Amino acid sequence: MAWIQVRTNTTAQVAEKLGDMLMEQGALSITFMDAQDTPVFEPLPGETRLWGDTDVMALFTADTDTTQAQALIRSVLGEAAPLKVEALEDKDWERAWMDNFHPMQFGKRLWICPSWRDVPDPSAVNVMLDPGLAFGTGTHPTTALCLEWLDGQDLEGKTVVDFGCGSGILAIAALKLGAARVIGVDIDPQAILASRDNAERNGVADRLELYLPKDQPQGLEADLVVANILAGPLRELRDIILGYLKPGGAIALSGILDMQAEALAQYYGELCQVDPVVSREEWCRISGIKG
Incomplete structure (x- = not known):
């Protein structure tokens, strides 16, 4: 199957908002990549790079007219925004991000490793990851901040809720770090599929429960909750998110x-x-204990 990839560059501050807007335009997935590591929009000799630190890649089916998506990017970033539109075969798209996804360490014990690469430290807590069409490889600062927080928690025998589980990276990390049970919740069916596949790859599927919000059982109660979504939903859904958490939970x-x-x-x-x-x-993590 063929795809169309629309790629632009902006700052980390704008990237997530732009990604959400492109999803509303019909993008099947959004990938964020550190532009310093993979400079696609290089300045010409003598020019100064004026753009940001994050490349945003939106993937569409081959029959999609991406004119509106390109217009959206220019409306957000300006008429001079860098744009690269290209057709990709499955193997090209997979290779494009596989080549740039390397094992990464978070905290003292935890490594996130692409499923197609060798682990650097077999004695560490290694999460083998294939994100599929869901967000969450650990490369984004928000994911990294959550992974480091999990690495610093005593999860042995605990129940954890991962609200907005995406690829399952946080849920699986929690299980590998000792959690007895993790509940992943996400509004995107693709995220549920990606989380399940990654849990099976890591041998923890029997301890990971995955739900769309409408399907989750009543009365879920956890020792810890992690939610890596956006500030707006975090505000709007505060009582729901905290409702998962036991008094004294983190x-x-x-x-x-x-x-x-x-x-x-x-x-x-x-x-x-x-x-x-x-x-x-420019991204933050808020943590605390429920009263």
Whole structure:
């Protein structure tokens, strides 16, 4: 099967918002990549690179007219926004991101490893990952912040809810780090499929329960909750997210920009004892304990 990939470049601050807008335009998946590692939009000799640190790649089926998607990018980033539109066969698309996805360490114990590469440290806690069409490889600062938080928790025998589970990376990491049971919830059926496939690849599928919101059982209760989504939904769904958590349970939230963190921390602070905000590349993690 053939695909069309529309690629542009922006800052990390804008990338997630733009990705959400392109999904609304019909993109099947959005991939974020560090532009410093894979410079597709190189300046000409003597020019200064004026664009950002994140490449945004939107994948569409081959029969999609991407004119509207391109117009959307220009409306958000300006008429001079860099754009690259190309047709990809399955093998080309897979190779394009497989070549740039390397094993990464988070915290002291945890490694995220592409399923097609050798693990650097067989004695570490290794999560073998194939993201499929779902977001979450660990390369984005929000995912990295959550993985590092999980690595620092005592998860032995605990129940964890991963709200917005995506590729399952956080859920599987929690299980590999000792959690007895993890519940993954996501609004995207592709995320449920990707999480299930990755759980089977890591031998933890028997301890991972996956639900669309409409299908989840009532009365779920967890020792820890992690939610790596966006600040808007985190605010709107605060009571639902905290409703999963036992009193005294720990929570970590990400997908939050620097400018949004203080207000959101105060909002969750009404019901939780909130830790100092942790920032990385304009993105933040809020964590705390439910009162």
